[in-house]
Amino acid sequence: MRKVYNLEDLDCANCASKMEEAIKKIEGITFASVNFITQKMILEIDENRFDEVIKKVIKTCKKVEPDCTILM
Amino acid sequence: MESIHLTKKEKKKLIRIILAISFFVVFFVLDKSINLANVFRGEFNWLLPFFLYLIIYFIIGYDILIKSIKNILHGQIFDENFLMVVATIGAFTLAIYRGIIGETIEGFDEACAVMIFYQVGEFFQSYATNKSRKSISKLMDIRPDVANVKRNGEIQIVDPTEVALDEIIVVNPGEKIPIDGIIVSGQSSLDTKALTGESMPREVSEGDEVISGSINLTTTLEIKVTKIFYDSTVSKILDLVENASSEKSEAENFITKFSKFYTPIVCLVALILAIVPSLIWGNISVWIYRALSFLVVSCPCALVISIPLSFFVGLGTCSKFGILVKGSNYLEKINSANIFIFDKTGTLTKGNFKVANIFPKEKEDEVLKLASICEQGSSHPISKSILEFYQGEIDENYTITNIAGQGIIARNGNDIIYCGNEKLMNENNISFKTINDIGTKVYVAKNQEFVGSILILDEIKQEAFEVITDLKDNNCKAIMLTGDNEIVAKNVSMQLGLTEYKSSLLPEDKVVETKKIIDTKNKNDVVCFVGDGINDAPVLMLSDVGISMGGVGSDAAIEASDIVLMKDDLKGISLAKKIAKKTMSIVFQNIIFSISIKFAILLLTAFGITNMWLAVFGDVGVAVLAILNAMRVNLKQK
Known part of the structure; x- marks a missing residue:
């Protein structure tokens, strides 16, 4: 399932690519792209495990860039 | 201001x-x-x-x-x-x-x-x-906020997603058309600039199809909805634009890789610089100072921001001209694209076929009448031109069989009408008289008896000459694939000065030919296919860059292609190439500029020639300059 999320307060471009790297490593994510300029995140998530995976994504985001929030 | x-x-x-x-x-x-x-x-x-x-x-x-x-x-x-x-x-x-x-x-x-x-x-x-x-x-501000639906004689304001097929929506002057449909009453002009980049308003009246995202300019229109919101043009385009940045270019991937190693390496060198020389020569505070300056330059921010920004501005500039590019990687590819394959009809030529001449064996009317029986119900441009030309009544009692690459056979009891090219005549052992004029020829026969032939001509688009010349000046090959016969293909090819052409191709042959070109190309060649998006989805997908033209309204084309020219104008190709070239040169400048300045500062710092002030310039100043440079992609193009 492909989902697009808006991000708020994603302040640094380098963090965006770090976030992308980290999210890509989460199990259940087949594709991740974090765009600093459009402040958007595109994810391909395993539908069957959506809730579990998205929780991990939020946690990872907070870890890499504490200021940034994912708008659901 | x-x-x-x-x-x-x-x-x-x-x-x-x-x-x-x-x-x-x-x-x-x-x-x-x-x-x-x-x-x-x-x-x-x-x-x-x-x-x-x-x-x-x-x-x-x-x-x-x-x-x-x-x-x-x-x-x-x-x-x-x-x-x-x-x-x-x-x-x-x-x-x-x-x-x-x-x-x-x-x-x-x-x-x-x-x-x-x-x-x-x-x-x-x-x-x-x-x-x-x-x-x-x-x-890209084309997203409609609401739709005014006429329900039980009243107008209700609802979300565009809640409107069902065949409902009537009312669009007042100044409003955006929220959903694709057909005008049932009213006459107005539409501003389609945000969709196609075309600045001339489009005149529309009853019976015309209108696409969502255009702005109604003069009078109120009533429109019957033909697609739900999610299938409407505006949805498709927004979807494409929003997902545009998901595919990254090689330059961006390089930067990601580079920055992954750059920071740790600079930090490591800083650490070594702080310890080793001071053990040898003493004077620890000097070396620590130099090491600290290293850390200031260690962030690859200038690159990490400016490169994607350059692409972003490039993609934005394209969309300003009605050129939708699906990702920065395609901008990169179109810049290096050097083999252009063109579909003929509707791409290089106008696709508005007209009956140019009729060569009857006996009666002119009989030829047209029989041809019309065969062509009825077909949406092929050639069929349309015949139906348009013939004004009489059409006998609808025939069963029609389409024979790919040959033509049509219509049967009614013992009556059989053949309407198609030379192949169809030969296959069915009908002796006929060939025409030597240039154009598409339709031969008509009834019950093995040749009746006559129709000559149909298609005009070459004016801008095709310009675009082909432009491509050839840039050392690109221009190849045409067409289902038309050798003579027509050769004629068009000669007039336009194409590198190569392949004629008499069935739709599946086009796929085979394209595959052949892709298989035999050199490693650095990039193959680009340009078509009108109708029936050529497989070829669009197969080529490195698939460009469809006049794609508005055809969602299959939008999905299959990598670049969509919303305006039916070949010049979009030259323009896209120009913007891509500009973007890539700025990307290149930024990479070289940022990396070389950073390394120069690191080197000078290591030898103590510079101080922390310059180091901070190396970090912030370079980033600012690179960003300003990135924004130039947009500024120079009006």
């Missing part, structure tokens, strides 16, 4: 920057004129300048400090915030150390300046990216 609009966060930061700079100027002037360290004499004379500069440091850098502590707790070591903190606190400590051992006190001002510059750079980056983000999303 556009007003400067800042977000709350930016405003707060700006106030802090101004405050810090004013304090800094006062303390700096005081320090240089009366030397703050001499105000109190003795062992602790460094305390006064230390505290004064510390105030500035906290004003400007408290958020960075907090962030870096948080990140350390999360295990993010090579975080730019943290590196800045290490560099500046290091400079502070070094200054204190100098004060304690009785050397001249210097370094407090530097530490503060580094932090101030860093924040100024961050502020500018955030401002610049916000601004270009806004200006580009404004371009």
Whole structure:
């Protein structure tokens, strides 16, 4: 399932690519792209495990860039 | 003059920057004129300048400090915030150390300046990216907010997604058409600029199909909905634009890889620089100072922001001209595309076929009448031209069989009508008279008896000449694939000066031919297919870059192609190539510029030729210049 999320307060471009790297490593994510300029995140998530995976994504985001929030 | 609009966060930061700079100027002037360290004499004379500069440091850098502590707790070591903190606190400590051992006190001002510059750079980056983000999303401001639906004689205002098929919507002047449909009453002009880049308004009246996203200009229209919102043009386009940046270019991937190694390596070298030389030659404070300067330059921000920004502005500029590019990788590819395969009908030629001549064996009318029986119900441009030309009645009692690549056979009892090309005649052993004129020929026969033939002509698009010449000037090959016969194909090819053409191709042959071209190309060749998006989805997908034209309204084309020219104008190809070239050269400039400046500063710092002031330029200044350069992609194109 492909989902697009808006991000708020994603302040640094380098963090965006770090976030992308980290999210890509989460199990259940087949594709991740974090765009600093459009402040958007595109994810391909395993539908069957959506809730579990998205929780991990939020946690990872907070870890890499504490200021940034994912708008659901 | 556009007003400067800042977000709350930016405003707060700006106030802090101004405050810090004013304090800094006062303390700096005081320090240089009366030397703050001499105000109190003795062992602790460094305390006064230390505290004064510390105030500035906290004003400007408290958020960075907090962030870096948080990140350390999360295990993010090579975080730019943290590196800045290490560099500046290091400079502070070094200054204190100098004060304690009785050397001249210097370094407090530097530490503060580094932090101030860093924040100024961050502020500018955030401002610049916000601004270009806004200006580009404004371009694509085609999303309709509401739809006025006529239900039970009343007009209800609902969300466009809630409108069902065949409902009637009302669009007032000044409003956007929310959903695709057909006009049932009213006559108006539409502004389709946001969709196609075409600035001339389009005149529409009853019976015309209209696409969502266009703006109604003059009078109220009533429109019957033919597609639900999610299938409407506007939805498809927004979907494409929003997902545009998901596919990254090679340049962007390079930067990601580069930055992954750059920061750790610079930090490692800094560590070595702090320890090894001072063990050999002593003078530890000098080497630590140089190492700290290294850390200031260690963030690859200039690259990490400016490269995607260049692509973003490039994609935005394209969409301004009605050219939708699905990802920055395609912008990169179209720049190096050198083999262009064109579909003929509707792409190089206008596709509005007209009956040019009729060669009857006996009666002209009979030829047309029989041909019309065969062609009825077909949407093929050739069929349409015949049906348009024939004004009489059509007998509908025939069963029609389509024979791919040959034509049509219509049967009614014992009557059989053949209508098609030479192949069809030959296959069915009908003797006929060939025409030697250039054009598409349709031969008509009834019950093995040749009746006559029709000559149909298609006009070459005026801009095709320009575009093909332009491509050839840029050392590109232009190849045409067509289902038309050899003579027509050769004629078009000669007129346009094409490199190569393949004629008499069935739709599946086009796929085979394209595959052949792709298989035999050199490693660096990039194959680009240009078609009108009808029936050529497989070829669009197969080629490195698939371009469909006049794609508005055809969602299959939008899905299959990588670049969509919303205006049915070949010049979009030259334009896309031009914008891509500009984008790529700016990307290249930024990569070379940023990397070489950074390495130069690192080198000079290692030998002690420069100081931290220049290092902070290497970080912030380069980023600012690279961003300004990135924004140039847009500025030069009007």
